[in-house]
Amino acid sequence: MTENVWTFVAQGISNTIGLTVLGFSLGALLGIPLVAMRFAPLAPVRWISGTYIQITRGVPLVVWLFLIYNGPTQFDPSLGSVFTSWLSALLAIGLVSGAHMAEIYRGSLRAVPLGQREAGGALGMTQVDTAARIIAPQMLRTAIPASATYAIGLLKDSSLASTIGVFEVTFYANTAAGTSSSAVPFLVAGVYYLALTIPSAWGARHLETRLSRKVLR
């Protein structure tokens, strides 16, 4: 058993990565309209997006997972086959990371000095041009490292999907631990997570230094 614990738990790696990448992409997309709404001229629009962000970030991911996975079956048991564990996990992670990404975008937008926008206007650029060619590139510089850190955190949070039965690393570790009644499979899972997160963290740090190389402070 000790030898094939490694291969057994490794079966979950593709689902862990898939869930993280897709969930993060969903969140990164969802964050864009949310942050745009945060800066809308209409107060109720700003209010809606602010409330959405507060609530999604204020409720634990585990609750979202179960609310989406089990919740619909209260109204119609056949909905259980629509909200499979994989889809529910993806939706829950996308929902929560959308709110977090909106906050990251907002922070990086604030880090761009107001003078940059004014300068764009003074040069006769349209608002869209200023946003796309002056503000966005400067935003990316701070948004990318922050997003990378968040994505690495998400990789670990994806372990929660095991609680609703997604076949990822922690799920296989749980199964193996149950049959062998030892904690070794969790040690194996921990090593796999470290093997995934530590190189990603190095990559993120490298990216950060590269992005800030040509910037005078």
Added chain:
Amino acid sequence: MTGIMDDFMTYQQELVNGLGVSISLALLTFALGLPGGLLLAVASFNRAKAVRILAVVFVEVGRGTPALVMLQLVYYGLPVTLTAFLSAAIALSLTTAAYTSEIIRGGLRGVPAGEIEAADALGLRAFHTMRDVVVPQGLRIALPPLLGFCIIMFQATTLAFTIAVPELMAQAKSIASSNFHYFNLFLIAGLLYALITIPASIFTDRVADKLARHT
């Protein structure tokens, strides 16, 4: 909507008790984890290389392992038999110590070099410089992100349901599996969590604003 209210009224006792367990688990986690974080942060400035390396390894392993895996490891892996509640508190404080040490380290590094030079000039020993000059000011800088992290850890107490700690999520789950009102009960649980985390995050923003004003 009335169904949700009814469910809340019927199971109020269990749910509120569950929330109480969640809160005490979070408080025990902070009580064990935050001093641990401070210790690791101070250790990372130690003159002995071995101490620094040990601190870095602990932090990297603690931050790289998901809290859920840590929880199972402590619960099933420790050779001593602990209650589920205590295992959850230990696992969550290990994670807390690893993460907060980085936050506190950032705060300690934010203390101006002039302060340390001044302490040196006054003839303070390294230990006293750290304890009386750097740590008090560094913790002040680190306070807002620390509060933010505490909110995240409070949410992470939901993981304890996997080892049968009777906290809010476990209560909601066990009630829901008996009356099949999954949506109602998880919604109520979510609202109860939000009732604590949202005011807490507003409070954190206030603290951050106030500290920013005075520096």
